[in-house]
Amino acid sequence: GWILFRASGTEPVVRIYAEADEPAKVRRLMAEGVACARGTAG
Structure with missing residues (x-):
């Protein structure tokens, strides 16, 4: 996925888009993306 x-x-916003072959993978990518955008990825 990507x-x-x-x-x-x-x-003053950042939009996050994700694509993967399974909905669960998209949800995981989006959660990681939100954490990254908020500066809480780790």
């Missing part, structure tokens, strides 16, 4: 971080050009 994950993409995209900063908004008009809002």
